Structure formats: structure tokens, C-alpha cells
Amino acid sequence: MSSISRQAFSANGINYQPSAKPIVVICMDGSADEYLDTTMAFDRMPNLKKMAIAGYRGMVRGALPSFTNVNNSSIVTGVSPAVHGISGNFFYDAAKDQEVMMNSAEYLRAETLLAAAANAGRKVAVVTAKEKLRDILSHKMKGIAISAEKANQAKSETHGVAGVEEIVGHPTPVIYSADASLFVLRAGVAFIEKGLADFLYLSLTDYMQHTYAPDAEESLAFYEAMDAEIGKLLQLGAIVGATADHGMNAKVKADGSPNVLFVEDMLEEKFGENGFRVICPITDPYVKHHGALGSYVVVHVNDKTKINEIKNWLAIQPGITEVYDKATAVRVLEQPEDRIGDLVVLSGRDVVVGRRPQYHDLSALDGTLRSHGGRYEEMVPMVISHPLNAAYKMKAAGDPRNFDIFDFTINGTNA
Amino acid sequence: MSSISRQAFSANGINYQPSAKPIVVICMDGSADEYLDTTMAFDRMPNLKKMAIAGYRGMVRGALPSFTNVNNSSIVTGVSPAVHGISGNFFYDAAKDQEVMMNSAEYLRAETLLAAAANAGRKVAVVTAKEKLRDILSHKMKGIAISAEKANQAKSETHGVAGVEEIVGHPTPVIYSADASLFVLRAGVAFIEKGLADFLYLSLTDYMQHTYAPDAEESLAFYEAMDAEIGKLLQLGAIVGATADHGMNAKVKADGSPNVLFVEDMLEEKFGENGFRVICPITDPYVKHHGALGSYVVVHVNDKTKINEIKNWLAIQPGITEVYDKATAVRVLEQPEDRIGDLVVLSGRDVVVGRRPQYHDLSALDGTLRSHGGRYEEMVPMVISHPLNAAYKMKAAGDPRNFDIFDFTINGTNA
Ligand SMILES: [Zn+2]
Numbered sequence: 001m002s003s004i005s006r007q008a009f010s011a012n013g014i015n016y017q018p019s020a021k022p023i024v025v026i027c028m029d030g031s032a033d034e035y036l037d038t039t040m041a042f043d044r045m046p047n048l049k050k051m052a053i054a055g056y057r058g059m060v061r062g063a064l065p066s067f068t069n070v071n072n073s074s075i076v077t078g079v080s081p082a083v084h085g086i087s088g089n090f091f092y093d094a095a096k097d098q099e100v101m102m103n104s105a106e107y108l109r110a111e112t113l114l115a116a117a118a119n120a121g122r123k124v125a126v127v128t129a130k131e132k133l134r135d136i137l138s139h140k141m142k143g144i145a146i147s148a149e150k151a152n153q154a155k156s157e158t159h160g161v162a163g164v165e166e167i168v169g170h171p172t173p174v175i176y177s178a179d180a181s182l183f184v185l186r187a188g189v190a191f192i193e194k195g196l197a198d199f200l201y202l203s204l205t206d207y208m209q210h211t212y213a214p215d216a217e218e219s220l221a222f223y224e225a226m227d228a229e230i231g232k233l234l235q236l237g238a239i240v241g242a243t244a245d246h247g248m249n250a251k252v253k254a255d256g257s258p259n260v261l262f263v264e265d266m267l268e269e270k271f272g273e274n275g276f277r278v279i280c281p282i283t284d285p286y287v288k289h290h291g292a293l294g295s296y297v298v299v300h301v302n303d304k305t306k307i308n309e310i311k312n313w314l315a316i317q318p319g320i321t322e323v324y325d326k327a328t329a330v331r332v333l334e335q336p337e338d339r340i341g342d343l344v345v346l347s348g349r350d351v352v353v354g355r356r357p358q359y360h361d362l363s364a365l366d367g368t369l370r371s372h373g374g375r376y377e378e379m380v381p382m383v384i385s386h387p388l389n390a391a392y393k394m395k396a397a398g399d400p401r402n403f404d405i406f407d408f409t410i411n412g413t414n415a
Numbered sequence: 416m417s418s419i420s421r422q423a424f425s426a427n428g429i430n431y432q433p434s435a436k437p438i439v440v441i442c443m444d445g446s447a448d449e450y451l452d453t454t455m456a457f458d459r460m461p462n463l464k465k466m467a468i469a470g471y472r473g474m475v476r477g478a479l480p481s482f483t484n485v486n487n488s489s490i491v492t493g494v495s496p497a498v499h500g501i502s503g504n505f506f507y508d509a510a511k512d513q514e515v516m517m518n519s520a521e522y523l524r525a526e527t528l529l530a531a532a533a534n535a536g537r538k539v540a541v542v543t544a545k546e547k548l549r550d551i552l553s554h555k556m557k558g559i560a561i562s563a564e565k566a567n568q569a570k571s572e573t574h575g576v577a578g579v580e581e582i583v584g585h586p587t588p589v590i591y592s593a594d595a596s597l598f599v600l601r602a603g604v605a606f607i608e609k610g611l612a613d614f615l616y617l618s619l620t621d622y623m624q625h626t627y628a629p630d631a632e633e634s635l636a637f638y639e640a641m642d643a644e645i646g647k648l649l650q651l652g653a654i655v656g657a658t659a660d661h662g663m664n665a666k667v668k669a670d671g672s673p674n675v676l677f678v679e680d681m682l683e684e685k686f687g688e689n690g691f692r693v694i695c696p697i698t699d700p701y702v703k704h705h706g707a708l709g710s711y712v713v714v715h716v717n718d719k720t721k722i723n724e725i726k727n728w729l730a731i732q733p734g735i736t737e738v739y740d741k742a743t744a745v746r747v748l749e750q751p752e753d754r755i756g757d758l759v760v761l762s763g764r765d766v767v768v769g770r771r772p773q774y775h776d777l778s779a780l781d782g783t784l785r786s787h788g789g790r791y792e793e794m795v796p797m798v799i800s801h802p803l804n805a806a807y808k809m810k811a812a813g814d815p816r817n818f819d820i821f822d823f824t825i826n827g828t829n830a
């Protein structure tokens with residue numbers, strides 16, 4: 001291990017003083033704390049339990065909207081969406097009258113700590129389940145950056161590694177599977193074992209959590225299998241920090257059908273036609289697991305003089321929990337001003353907000369609608385393999401964020 | 416057990432179909448889920464773990480403000496504060512220009528399911544740690560109603576039981592202690608053992624949670640001792656449902672000092688003197704553990720034309736997370752319109768809101784400031800000893816409330 005660089009580095013004003021041990025941060029996509037609670041109650045996560053006992057387990061607050069790319073961007077930069085600029089998969093550029101996809105690094109306004117670690121001599125590897133995240137996570141980074149989804153397409157020149165299936169010992173998984181996430185963890189284990197990486201970000205996918213409740217055997221078996229890989233990382237001497245990008249809740253009525261408020265229809269019915277554009281920033285090419293329905297939308301209002309009236313009306317509609325105008329959303333929700341709307345709307349624990357029925361294909365769902373995006377998916381677990389030092393114990397007791405996970409894992413332990 | 420009444424009853428429109436087993440609902444005051452997580456990670460809550468495996472463990476949403484008497488009132492009535500009227504320990508009656516304490520049953524606007532159960536032939540016992548809650552919880556109820564705090568003062572005519580110390584086998588505890596809560600559980604065990612009760616509400620106190628973080632040995636030992644009593648309840652064949660009134664968070668700055676926004680001072684500095692009255696509805700005679708500081712205050716504004724301006728300004732102050740006018744608070748926060756203020760203000764996970772420094776004696780605190788009252792103490796655990804039936808599994812997957820706990824415990828299992 002003596003070849004691992006201990007050189008300090010910084011990114012976005014945060015300093016990192018890494019130890020010479022392998023450092024692994026895992027984003028357990030969609031892992032509401034209930035997934036850990038339930039699997040641990042059945043004694044099927046012995047390694048995570050060991051981490052909780054020897055190190056730390058607590059709750060941290062994610063970035064809003066509680067979406068995957070927003071929080072992954074926060075985790076690799078250490079800052080909020082207001083700073084890094086990624087506020088969802090889509091935003092509406094009013095000046096250009098265009099809905100713009102922001103899944104590429106050109107929309108990222110902050111440097112990544114992964115790139116900084118690589119520049120400081122660490123062997124960095126980013127493994128993400130979905131190919132779509134690879135571009136942002138590996139922005140300007142020297143090292144390995146692959147997705148499980150396209151593992152067999154990785155080339156040395158473009159991905160920092162080739163022959164991934166052979167290295168990992170598993171075939172490229174289909175994206176809608178438990179294996180998609182397990183492949184990410186297995187790749188992390190293999191890269192450390194083979195000396196290919198000593199500083200890793202492993203970002204899973206939430207297909208399983210969208211599809212299964214915590215007590216479903218499919219979910220229990222999935223977390224158990226994840227735990228086995230975490231055990232291998234610990235065996236390899238890694239300092240492991242695990243958190244989630246967001247939680248997950250069932251978004252259904254008492255009869256099990258999707259509990260959706262179609263906000264553009266609601267607004268037209270109340271205030272007249274053609275005055276509104278509702279953007280669902282959860283929308284992405286992978287709709288199978290959520291039908292582009294989450295608990296957060298933004299609203300663009302043509303007649304700006306009506307914004308306050310519309311805000312007040314929306315705020316008292318059943319199922320809607322929070323409505324902010326742009327200025328307040330920028331402050332309270334830490335949003336980039338130019339990539340939200342005139343209003344930002346959040347919905348309840350069991351409620352999703354959508355645009356109009358025709359924009360959402362619910363027939364593609366596997367099982368019942370489980371989703372995220374709002375306040376009730378904001379709090380997520382953080383588990384660290386090593387004891388926190390005094391300063392980070394104090395920090396953990398305040399308002400720690402999921403995007404402090406590298407800070408906690410690197411600076412928070414004396415390992 | 417054949418003498419236990421199975422007669423159905425209803426309260427506030429909710430029907431209850433009890434089984435002939437003893438039914439015990441426990442309000443584990445201030446039990447943020449982290450307390451269970453941490454104690455269970457150390458294998459020190461074997462009985463709660465058994466309940467989670469054999470029955471159900473999940474998260475439920477409490478009533479706001481996330482205060483003790485608000486949520487206890489909701490639990491025993493099955494309805495929100497908008498219906499039962501108890502919105503804190505204090506409210507300001509603007510018409511009378513009086514700050515009114517609402518800890519007595521005269522302010523309760525709903526019947527209790529405990530009284531209804533007693534009328535249906537159940538032997539009901541209410542045991543609360545603090546004497547102050549006894550009046551509301553036992554409103555119009557035939558049966559036993561005692562507090563741990565004044566256990567030795569219970570008389571048959573007024574409390575439905577006498578000689579409590581002998582029955583329980585423990586002396587009356589001091590209120591600022593782990594024993595205050597443990598006495599409540601021990602009394603519940605004794606009352607079932609001795610055939611004095613078959614339908615129990617056991618409401619603990621949160622002194623320990625205000626004082627100790629989940630990983631403190633004092634807290635671990637406390638939860639372990641609670642678990643032992645829960646084990647005895649299970650041994651006695653009871654159906655046990657456990658939840659919390661609210662969570663608990665440290666409310667401190669990075670240096671460990673209290674993180675307080677004094678809202679009346681802030682408003683005067685910005686908008687001029689004598690225009691505001693800030694009410695801290697957490698204020699009560701027991702200030703030792705929180706200094707009357709929680710994450711929720713209401714504001715009365717003299718000049719009603721300024722309400723909106725003040726709301727918008729407050730909403731973007733760092734540390735403040737939500738601000739509602741009266742009409743919106745009534746809907747979104749389920750508040751009784753005549754017992755809140757012109758504005759309702761909630762603060763962040765690590766922030767409390769107060770009136771002015773002179774109203775809050777922080778020197779009385781035992782240790783660091785840990786408190787509740789806001790959104791980040793809204794979600795709490797629910798654990799049921801028996802498997803949920805299909806309808807209540809569905810209900811648990813929606814937006815279940817902590818004040819559905821009697822409904823879940825009675826109607827949600829087929830025990
Ligand atoms: Zn995700």
C-alpha cells in the first residue's frame with residue numbers, strides 16, 4: 001500500500017487529506033434507510049452492521065430535488081446544485097424556448113474532487129451503473145471511468161481500462177437488474193485487488209428500489225449481495241463510506257394505483273389554457289421504473305404577474321406540500337436560478353407530480369409506482385467503516401449532507 | 416383471556432375491532448429512528464428486533480408541530496391537530512390578548528379512542544411519564560390513568576387505581592431520568608399481569624433523548640432496558656404497537672453551542688419595534704431539557720397588511736426552512752385556525768427558533784441542545800408485533816401517520 005499517494009488536494013474550496021489506504025465511496029442509489037433497517041433486522045447485512053458498530057451510521061440530508069444525477073453531481077463535487085448547476089435531467093431554457101437535457105458535463109459548473117484526487121496522484125476509478133452518469137462523474141478526470149451498462153465497450157483510450165468483463169469476472173449486466181448495481185461493486189473490488197485503483201466512486205442504480213419494497217425477498221437478497229461485496233472491500237483494507245442519492249417511497253393510492261397530480265392540467269383548469277409549462281426534471285431515457293413521475297416539478301408561467309396567485313393556490317392543493325417562487329427556491333432549495341422555473345412544486349410522501357397524462361407512460365412500470373424527488377426522499381443513511389474523529393462527530397450531529405460523504409470518508413476518520 | 420371484551424367501538428369516525436388479546440400502544444417519546452438503529456446494531460433490542468421480523472417496522476409521519484402533547488393528542492384521538500385542537504403547549508388568544516396554556520382537556524375538541532374503548536368494555540389504562548399529559552389522555556375515560564411522576568399520589572377515586580408503587584414494584588421516579596419512562600412500561604406490564612388492564616396506552620418521556628445522542632452508553636442502556644419491558648409485554652401475549660411522537664436532533668453550531676434564531680429580535684431589527692409577538696408553543700413547565708427552544712414558532716403580526724412581506728423575508732433567512740400564512744398552515748400543517756398565528760415558521764435540522772434571548776434559559780440544559788418541533792423530527796418509526804394484514808400493508812406503504820398507531824395495532828393485524 002506504500003505506493004498510494006497521500007498528497008492533499010482540494011476541490012471547490014474543500015480540502016482533502018487522504019490516507020494511504022484505498023478509499024471507496026458508494027452511492028447506494030435509492031437506499032431509503034428502511035432498506036438497511038429491514039435487511040439488517042434479518043441479519044443479512046453483517047458487513048454494514050460491522051461498519052455501523054466499528055464506525056458510524058446516521059442520517060444525512062441530500063440535495064433537492066432528490067434525484068439521481070443531482071445528488072451524484074453533488075457527491076463528486078461536494079457542493080449543492082446551486083453551485084454545480086445540475087438540477088435534474090431536464091430544464092427549460094425560456095430564452096431559447098427549448099427543453100434542454102443536462103446529463104452531460106458541459107452543464108456542470110464545478111470541478112470534481114475525483115479529478116482533483118487523480119491530479120494529486122491517486123489512481124481514481126469511477127464505476128456507475130448507468131452510462132448516462134459517466135460523462136458528468138468523470139469530467140476532466142484521469143483514470144478509469146466505466147459504466148456497468150456498457151462495461152464491455154470500455155477502451156483504454158476513452159475509459160482508462162479495457163477488458164472489464166475479464167477483470168471483473170462477470171458479464172456486462174442488463175441495466176434493469178440487481179446485477180447492474182452488483183457489477184459496479186464487483187468492479188470496485190476487482191480494481192483494488194488488481195492494483196488498478198485506490199480511490200473509487202461506485203454509483204449504483206435504483207431499479208431494484210423502484211421495483212421492490214424493503215421487505216420483498218428480491219430486495220433482501222439484493223442488499224445481502226451488496227453487503228457481501230462491501231465485505232470484500234473491507235477485507236482489502238479500504239476505508240468505505242456509503243450513502244444514498246435519495247430515498248424511495250411508494251406513490252400509490254389505497255387501491256395500489258399511482259397517486260399522481262397532473263399539474264399542467266390542474267393549472268389550466270383553474271387558470272385557463274396555454275399559460276403554463278410544467279417540467280418534470282426526473283424525465284430521462286430510463287423511464288421503465290418511474291414513468292417520469294417524481295415528487296418535484298418546476299412550473300413556467302407565461303403571465304409573470306400571476307405567479308404569486310398561482311403559488312398560493314398550488315400551496316393548498318391536497319398532496320402538494322411545498323411551493324416556492326424562484327428567488328425562494330434558490331435559497332431554500334439551493335437551486336441554480338437559471339435552471340428552475342417560476343415556481344418549484346414538491347409533493348407528499350405518497351404523491352407524485354406530473355405534467356399531463358399523455359407525457360407519462362405508466363404501462364411501462366414494473367409493479368407499483370415507487371419514486372422520489374421530494375422532501376420525503378431527502379434524508380438518507382450514511383455509514384462509514386471507521387470511527388469518526390471528534391470534529392466530524394460534531395459535524396455528523398449538525399446538518400451533515402450526503403454530498404459530504406467524501407469529506408467524511410477522507411477527513412472524518414483517523415484511519 | 417376470555418374475559419376481554421371484543422366489542423367494536425369507534426371514535427372520531429374511525430372504527431376499531433379489537434381482538435381479545437391485551438392491546439398495548441407505546442409512544443416512545445422522542446425516538447428518532449436512529450435510536451432504534453443504533454441500539455439494534457449493538458444487538459441490544461432483541462425484542463424490538465423480533466417484532467420487526469415477525470411483524471412490521473417502517474416509518475410513519477407525525478403531526479406538526481412535532482411536539483409531545485400535539486402528537487399524544489393525535490395518537491389518542493386518531494386525528495390531526497386541525498381536528499383535536501391541541502397545537503402546542505401554548506397559544507396566544509389575540510381577542511383576549513392572553514397567552515393561554517392548553518395542556519388541559521378543556522382545549523381538546525375530539526373524543527379519545529381510549530374513552531370509547533372503556534365504554535366498549537375494555538379495561539383501559541393510561542400511563543404517562545409526565546403528569547401534565549394525564550388530563551388530556553384520560554379525558555372522560557373510565558379506567559386507570561396515572562403518571563410516573565406522581566405515581567405515589569394515585570387514588571382509586573381519581574386515578575382508577577391506588578397503591579401503584581406496590582403494584583409496579585418500583586418507587587415513583589424523578590421525572591428527569593430514564594426511570595421515568597421505564598416506570599411507565601413496568602406499570603403496563605404489572606397492570607396486565609394483575610388483570611387490571613387489557614387496553615393500554617403507555618406514553619414515555621423524552622428526557623433521555625434530549626440529553627443523549629443515540630450512540631451514548633446512557634441511551635443504549637436506556638433502550639435496552641425499554642426492550643426488556645417490551646419483551647415482558649410480548650410474553651404476556653399482548654399485541655404491541657410502538658411509535659414516537661417526534662424525532663430528535665442536535666440543534667448546535669460547529670462549536671457545540673446552541674444554534675438559535677431569535678425570531679422576535681430578527682423581525683424587530685428588520686421591520687421595527689412592537690409589531691410582533693412570537694409564541695414558542697414548546698414552552699412548558701419542564702424546560703430543563705430544551706430551554707423552550709424547538710424548531711417551530713408562530714408569529715402574530717400587528718399590521719396585517721405586512722404579513723406577506725414578512726413571510727417572504729423570513730422564508731429566505733438562513734436556517735428557516737418553511738414559512739406559512741395562516742390559511743396555508745391550516746391546510747398544509749393541519750393546524751387549528753384559531754390557535755396558531757398569522758405566520759408559522761419552521762427551522763432546519765440543526766436549528767431552533769426562539770423569541771428573544773431573555774425568554775430562554777439555556778443554562779438549565781443538561782448537555783448540548785437537542786430538540787424537535789419541525790419537519791426534520793416529523794418522521795418516526797412504527798413497529799408492530801404482529802404481521803400486518805393485506806389492507807394495512809397497503810396503508811403502511813402510503814402515507815401512514817403515527818396517530819394511526821391504534822388503528823394499525825387493532826385493525827391492522829389478524830392477531
Ligand atoms: Zn437515484
Ligand SMILES: [Zn+2]
Pocket residue numbers: 444445482483484621660661
Ligand atoms: Zn416528546
